[in-house]
Amino acid sequence: xxxxxxxxxxxxxxxxxxxxxxxxxxxxxxxxxxxxxxxxxxxxxxxxxxxxxxxxxxxxxxxxxxxxxxxxxxxxxxxxxxxxxxxxxxxxxxxxxxxxxxxxxxxxxxxxxxxxxxxxxxxxxxxxxxxxxxxxxxxxxxxxxxxxxxxxxxxxxxxxxxxxxxxxxxxxxxxx
Amino acid sequence: xxxxxxxxxxxxxxxxxxxxxxxxxxxxxxxxxxxxxxxxxxxxxxxxxxxxxxxxxxxxxxxxxxxxxxxxxxxxxxxxxxxxxxxxxxxxxxxxxxxxxxxxxxxxxxxxxxxxxxxxxxxxxxxxxxxxxxxxxxxxxxxxxxxxxxxxxxxxxxxxxxxxxxxxxxxxxxxxxxxxxxxxxxxxxxxxxxxxxxxxxxxxxxxxxxxxxxxxxxxxxxxxxxxxxxxxxxxxxxxxxxxxxxxxxxxxxxxxxxxxxxxxxxxxxxxxxxxxxxxxxxxxxxxxxxxxxxxxxxxxxxxxxxxxxxxxxxxxxxxxxxxxxxxxxxxxxxxxxxxxxxxxxxxxxxxxxxxxxxxxxxxxxxxxxxxxxxxxxxxxxxxxxxxxxxxxxxxxxxxxxxxxxxxxxxxxxxxxxxxxxxxxxxxxxxxxxxxxxxxxxxxxxxxxxxxxxxxxxxxxxxxxxxx
Numbered sequence: 248x249x250x251x252x253x254x255x256x257x258x259x260x261x262x263x264x265x266x267x268x269x270x271x272x273x274x275x276x277x278x279x280x281x282x283x284x285x286x287x288x289x290x291x292x293x294x295x296x297x298x299x300x301x302x303x304x305x306x307x308x309x310x311x312x313x314x315x316x317x318x319x320x321x322x323x324x325x326x327x328x329x330x331x332x333x334x335x336x337x338x339x340x341x342x343x344x345x346x347x348x349x350x351x352x353x354x355x356x357x358x359x360x361x362x363x364x365x366x367x368x369x370x371x372x373x374x375x376x377x378x379x380x381x382x383x384x385x386x387x388x389x390x391x392x393x394x395x396x397x398x399x400x401x402x403x404x405x406x407x408x409x410x411x412x413x414x415x416x417x418x419x420x421x422x423x
Numbered sequence: 424x425x426x427x428x429x430x431x432x433x434x435x436x437x438x439x440x441x442x443x444x445x446x447x448x449x450x451x452x453x454x455x456x457x458x459x460x461x462x463x464x465x466x467x468x469x470x471x472x473x474x475x476x477x478x479x480x481x482x483x484x485x486x487x488x489x490x491x492x493x494x495x496x497x498x499x500x501x502x503x504x505x506x507x508x509x510x511x512x513x514x515x516x517x518x519x520x521x522x523x524x525x526x527x528x529x530x531x532x533x534x535x536x537x538x539x540x541x542x543x544x545x546x547x548x549x550x551x552x553x554x555x556x557x558x559x560x561x562x563x564x565x566x567x568x569x570x571x572x573x574x575x576x577x578x579x580x581x582x583x584x585x586x587x588x589x590x591x592x593x594x595x596x597x598x599x600x601x602x603x604x605x606x607x608x609x610x611x612x613x614x615x616x617x618x619x620x621x622x623x624x625x626x627x628x629x630x631x632x633x634x635x636x637x638x639x640x641x642x643x644x645x646x647x648x649x650x651x652x653x654x655x656x657x658x659x660x661x662x663x664x665x666x667x668x669x670x671x672x673x674x675x676x677x678x679x680x681x682x683x684x685x686x687x688x689x690x691x692x693x694x695x696x697x698x699x700x701x702x703x704x705x706x707x708x709x710x711x712x713x714x715x716x717x718x719x720x721x722x723x724x725x726x727x728x729x730x731x732x733x734x735x736x737x738x739x740x741x742x743x744x745x746x747x748x749x750x751x752x753x754x755x756x757x758x759x760x761x762x763x764x765x766x767x768x769x770x771x772x773x774x775x776x777x778x779x780x781x782x783x784x785x786x787x788x789x790x791x792x793x794x795x796x797x798x799x800x801x802x803x804x805x806x807x808x809x810x811x812x813x814x815x816x817x818x819x820x821x822x823x824x825x826x827x828x829x830x831x832x833x834x835x836x837x838x839x840x841x842x843x844x845x846x847x848x849x850x851x852x853x854x855x856x857x858x859x860x861x862x863x864x865x866x867x868x869x870x871x872x873x874x875x876x877x878x879x880x881x882x883x884x885x886x887x888x889x890x
Contacts, residue, residue, distance in 0.1 A: 270538065277733075277742065278548045278780050288781030289516045291790045295874045298800045305796035306681070308819040310654050313683050318784040320555045326518060329780045333522040333773075339541030342530030356532055358435050362482050364524070366489045374498035376506045377707035378851050380843055383502070386495035387706055397475060 271338035278332060282322035288329045434482075499704070503876050504848040507823045507867025508648070509569075509596055510707055511699050513677065514871055516781050519701035523774045532766070536745050543744035546769060547731045549776030553713055556676055556779065556787070557693050558684040560718035563728035565711035565772040569696025570599050572712025573642065573673055574606030576694040577613075578762060579714070579725040580640035580669040587611050589671075590633050592625035592643035592659075593618040597856045599648075599673075611639075620859075623651040623816025623825065627658060638668040640692075645672055645685060649865065650798075650823025651816055652682065660689025676700055676713075676775075678821050680787025681795065692716050701778030702771055711768035711775070724751055727762035793870045794822050797877065801868045804881045810888050815863055822869060826850060828862040831888040835864045841887040847880060 257263060306314060324332070343356040366372070375384060433439040438447060444456075453459055460468060479485040499512050506512075522528065528542065536543045550562040566572045577589045591603065593615055600615070607613055616633050619626045625643050634641065641663040645653040653659075660670040671692045672685035677699040685693045693715045702709030716722035723730070729746060736743035753760025782790065798820050805813040805826060815825030828838060839849040850864035857863070868877065 274741065275541075275544065277544070277551075278776075279551070286783070287785065288783060289518070289786065291782070291786055291793060292514065292870045292873075294793045294796045298796055298874050301803065302796045302799045305792050305799055308799075309652065309682075309795075310819070312657065312688070313652055313654055313819070315679065315681055315683050318788060319558075319679065319684075321552055321779055321782070321784045321787065323783040323785070324780055326781065329777065330518050330521065332780075333518075333545065333777055334525070336541035336545045337522065337525040337527040339539075339544070340527040340531050341534055341538045342527045343532060344526040344530040356530070359530060360435055360482075362485060364529070366486065366493075368520075368524070369490070369493055370498055370500055371490075371493035371496045373703035373705050373709075374500045374512075375496055375706040376499055376504055376512065376704050376848065377510050378506050378508060379497075379499075379504070379848055380839065383497035383843070383848075384706070386493045389495065390489070390492050393476070 270341065271335070273335040273339060275332060275335045275339070278324065278329075279320075279322045281324045281328050281332060284323055286323040286325045286328075288324055288326045499848065502843075502846045502848055503872075503879060505850050505866045505868065505872075505880060506848050507650075507869075508851040508865050509598060509696070510704050510710070511677075511822070511867065511869060512704060512871050513699050513869050515701055515703055516778065518781055519774050519777050522777045523770055528770060528773055536743065540744065542769075542773070543731055544742070545773045545776055547733055547744050548780075549772045550731060552776055552779040553676070553697075553715065556679045556684070557674070557715045558686050559693060559715035561723055561726075561730065562713055562715045563726050563730055565697065565713060565768045565775075566728060567712065567768060568710035569673065569694065569698075569712040570602035571606065572694040572696070572714050573599060573671075574603045575712075575727060575762060576671045576692045576714050577603065577607055577611065577640050577642060579692060579722070579727075580671060581611055582725045582761060583721055584639040584668060586637055586639035586668070588614065588635075588637045589640045589642060590614050590616050590630065590638055592616045592630060592641065594623065594648040594651075594857070595642075595644055595673075596648045599644075618647075621816070622818050623647070623649040624653050624655060624818055625659065627655055627662075630659065631662060634662060634666050634668065636666060638663075638666055640669045640671045642671045642673065645674055646678060646682075646821040646823070648823075649816055649818075649825050650814075650820045650867075651818035652821055654819070656683075656685060656688035656690070660691075664689065675822065677787075677794075678791055680782075680784070680789070681791030682821065686717075692722070697771060697775040700775040702774060709771065711771035724748060725761065727752060727760065727764050728767070729764070790870050791821075794868070795820075797868045797870070797872055798822060798824060800874070801866070801872075801877045801880070804877060805866075805884065808881065808885050808888055811884065815860065823865055823867045825853065825860065825863050826866050827860065828864070828888065831862070833862075833888065835862050838884070838887055839864070842880075842883055845883045845887075847883055 375387060438444055479488055504512055531539055531542050546564055553562040554560060566575060581587055587610065589611060591600065591613055603613055614633060616630050617626055618624060641659060643653055643659060645656060647653055663670040669691040670689055672690040674685055674693055674695045676695055676697060694713060696710050696712055698710045729752065731744055732747040734743045734745060749755060753764045802813050802824055805811055810831035812827040812830065813824065814820060815827050828835060835852040835854055839852065842849040850866035853860050853863045853865055
């Protein structure tokens with residue numbers, strides 16, 4: 248059997264042959280079409296019996312006109328079908344992570360390193376309420392404080408023209 | 424090693440290898456990178472390095488640094504929080520995070536329907552599910568946040584009616600009022616209408632005195648800033664329509680599994696924030712706004728935002744998605760556009776769609792009922808503490824309620840500091856925002872709060888107040 252040079256076959260006169268790329272096409276139904284009465288995608292935290300017992304009818308103080316009569320016609324879909332549906336929709340999509348997105352007019356797409364995403368998704372960021380006491384958000388306030396001089400790099404951050412490096416030590420401009 | 428850009432290979436910049444850079448320069452007949460900028464006048468060019476902090480070379484060093492900073496945060500997972508006031512702690516189903524971190528969605532930008540079919544479908548479905556929740560025909564793609572959605576709803580009202588004045592019914596958060604003013608000044612007059620001191624709901628008599636043929640819109644929140652459920656929505660809408668104005672209602676979408684959608688009591692434009700529907704609080708970064716109307720041309724053509732519609736294609740049985748009346752937008756009209764439109768928080772729209780698909784009608788009903796039960800339980804328990812008055816107002820409540828500490832002999836600030844020492848974030852201090860309420864705080868209870876959480880708050884407050 249003769250050895251084939253597969254790599255060479257990828258080129259024609261030194262140039263790559265036409266790509267045979269095809270984006271996923273799922274002919275995915277609309278989410279409402281996946282609905283079947285009674286299916287649940289996620290269950291919500293239950294109210295403890297003691298609360299129920301103590302409160303009784305949670306709607307007793309609510310005037311009838313403010314009580315929704317017809318439940319919203321949202322789809323009823325099992326979790327795996329919701330996930331599968333949205334994963335398929337994600338595949339029918341070309342983000343800048345997949346192709347070189349030249350963007351539009353005023354906007355250009357930059358590379359977003361996954362480390363940024365991972366840090367931004369840390370519970371130490373996502374689980375903060377903006378009105379928390381300042382002493383409990385010192386980390387994020389420090390990050391914002393340190394970022395300010397990055398946005399205005401030519402303006403000294405303190406009267407002595409000293410600046411704070413990411414490592415925390417103060418460093419005068421002359422010693423850079 | 425010294426910071427010398429010439430010999431550093433930057434992982435984020437694929438062509439920073441010196442040899443490749445040289446090859447590219449040769450290819451375009453340039454001697455140096457500076458040659459590429461010759462068209463930029465000398466005086467505009469930065470001839471020195473930017474004064475940036477020294478970089479972390481390795482990803483590990485960066486992670487260590489950032490995680491070191493973040494370690495100084497205390498989250499609502501570590502402490503128990505009763506803060507609300509516009510940003511809410513709800514449970515975020517894992518599937519919401521799983522979908523919105525998909526790189527295809529996360530890094531998608533300005534693609535059209537032909538190569539971003541999936542994103543168009545996901546956003547069409549988001550708008551459709553919001554439409555079902557709100558009982559409205561048309562829902563826009565997300566705005567920056569609910570405050571912006573409110574301001575734009577008022578501007579839409581001004582354009583539709585040809586009038587320039589909006590009446591904003593208190594109680595509305597000071598932050599929201601501030602953003603309304605930002606977007607509506609200087610060509611609209613925003614007048615605040617005071618609230619009823621007993622019910623905490625809008626004051627019909629004051630509203631009647633304020634409304635006129637100059638009024639473009641009457642705006643109220645339901646549930647309002649004090650967590651009171653407005654029960655006069657139908658009267659407000661009737662009065663508003665009698666004067667040829669539009670009734671605009673801000674609503675918390677997570678309440679709509681159990682509360683009547685505003686259109687049913689006469690709202691013309693409904694707006695709000697979708698942060699509650701599957702977004703983490705993110706220190707205030709998880710917000711996005713919606714605007715909803717009936718499918719009438721006079722409303723639809725005044726949206727400045729993108730609208731996504733469904734249509735047949737050349738392939739029988741295939742769904743196509745596209746922009747609806749795109750020529751409305753400033754993308755086409757540029758400076759002649761009704762309002763400026765930028766890229767918005769569409770990833771949160773997709774996420775809210777996932778949330779609504781997961782919850783379904785039953786989940787939305789249970790979550791609403793559960794919140795009302797927990798709020799009632801918390802109010803009953805807190806009311807038993809000496810020196811604490813709960814609720815501040817005689818109204819049905821959803822998710823939030825005002826607690827008054829006038830009888831406690833301590834300021835809210837002092838009380839919250841004492842609670843903090845016990846691992847609790849107390850309610851938002853209202854003493855600056857609404858001084859007439861005295862020493863009051865806005866407490867928030869959602870489905871994340873267990874009986875034990877509420878009992879712990881009650882126990883801690885009793886110790887703090889009665890001490």
